[in-house]
Amino acid sequence: MTNNSKATFGQLLKLWRKKASLSQQQLALTAGTTPRHLSFIETGRSRPGRSIVLRLGQALDLPLRNRNALLVAAGFAPSFPERDLQDELTQPYFRAVKSILEHHEPNPGAAFNSLGAIVLANRPFRKMFPECLKLSPEQAVDTFFSPGPYRDRMENWAEVAWAWIDRQHHEVARTDNVELARLVERALDHMIDVERPEPSEGGPEVIGPRFRVGDRVITTFFTVMKIESALEIALSELRIELLFPLDVASAEFFQNLG
CATH class of the missing domain: 3.30.450 (Beta-Lactamase)
Structure with a gap:
């Protein structure tokens, strides 16, 4: 559980970007988008697609739990599963x-x-x-x-x-x-x-x-x-x-x- 579970996607993204001490230009370059698009996403003027959300989470080097939170805030289902360590797959x-x-x-x-x-x-x-x-x-x-x-x-x-x-x-x-x-x-x-x-x-x-x-x-x-x-x-x-x-x-x- 995170402190920002009720924040909007744009608020979450801006929070993590600030924590990483990255400018919009730096993050946009790493995530393969433009600073203008990133600015629109943060302010809520543009709705991000699933692919860009995943790329942003990776560019920010977020833990998987937080990447799932970004996806949910953007209106998508979580991408990374959480299983019991005794599960057959783990x-x-x-x-x-x-x-x-x-x-x-x-x-x-x-x-x-x-x-x-x-x-x-x-x-x-x-x-x-x-x-x-x-x-x-x-x-x-x-x-x-x-x-x-x-x-x-x-x-x-x-x-x-x-x-x-x-x-x-x-x-x-x-x-x-x-x-x-x-x-x-x-x-x-x-x-x-x-x-x-x-x-x-x-x-x-x-x-x-x-x-x-x-x-x-x-x-x-x-x-x-x-x-x-x-x-x-x-x-x-x-x-x-x-x-x-x-x-x-x-x-x-x-x-x-x-």
């Missing part, structure tokens, strides 16, 4: 994600949907975060950001928490996702008295969680994978996060965990 891709997570063992890895709910996790991830697997996105935010075991066992919790908020702010701006925006606000409610850490000289090249386990600190970083060129919404929004050890001692910890 199963081959879901199996590929499962294979990636299994081959990543003994290191933890999980796949998340657009709101941060866990869709699939490998065994090491389930061992490290067993209580997170069945949480709603709201519960997951409260669990991670509230004082408690998660904050206590992560040495650089504030750094990781602010990095998550920054990333999700960018995603909200990119997608205009109302539910995700609410989750970010929910997280910020927990951060009122938490200062943003200053980058330190000689600090890590990549922000990654540092876990306290007994008298040891397990240092990690993570990478993110996405399915490129997806034409189905759930697949296009899937985010695969793979955690890696940063040193030999941390690698040995994950070997023993597995």
